[in-house]
Amino acid sequence: MENKGKDNQVNIELSEEVSEGVYTNLAIITHSPSEFVCDFIQMMPGVPKGKVRSRVIMTPQNAKRLMVALKENLQKFEENFGSIDEGQTPPMPPMNFGTPTTQA
Numbered sequence: 001m002e003n004k005g006k007d008n009q010v011n012i013e014l015s016e017e018v019s020e021g022v023y024t025n026l027a028i029i030t031h032s033p034s035e036f037v038c039d040f041i042q043m044m045p046g047v048p049k050g051k052v053r054s055r056v057i058m059t060p061q062n063a064k065r066l067m068v069a070l071k072e073n074l075q076k077f078e079e080n081f082g083s084i085d086e087g088q089t090p091p092m093p094p095m096n097f098g099t100p101t102t103q104a
Contacts, residue, residue, distance in 0.1 A: 022040070022053040023053070024040035025043055026040075026042075026043050026050060027039065034059070034060070035058065035059060035060070036058050036059075036060060037055065037056075038056045039052045039055050040052070040053050040055070040056070041053065
């Protein structure tokens with residue numbers, strides 16, 4: 001069976017605009033019973049208002065897969081480059097959308 005490896009391949013397109021990425025320094029995560037919403041925000045020093053640069057909405061199952069993938073990649077990163085200093089935790093923005101919120 002020569003095509004055995006091809007059965008698991010996924011073709012993913014990455015546009016030039018998306019490939020540039022966006023810089024964020026704050027993430028606000030909220031959830032409902034059916035989805036997780038991750039807002040990636042850019043806060044500027046001395047400016048009290050941040051701007052949502054990107055929003056990602058996913059199922060709870062995909063959110064858990066993302067958490068596992070991030071954990072594995074952080075472990076690999078620290079094995080190669082040393083422990084990540086978490087530094088100071090910024091204050092929690094005064095936002096509540098009626099669901100539990102997590103900040104990263």
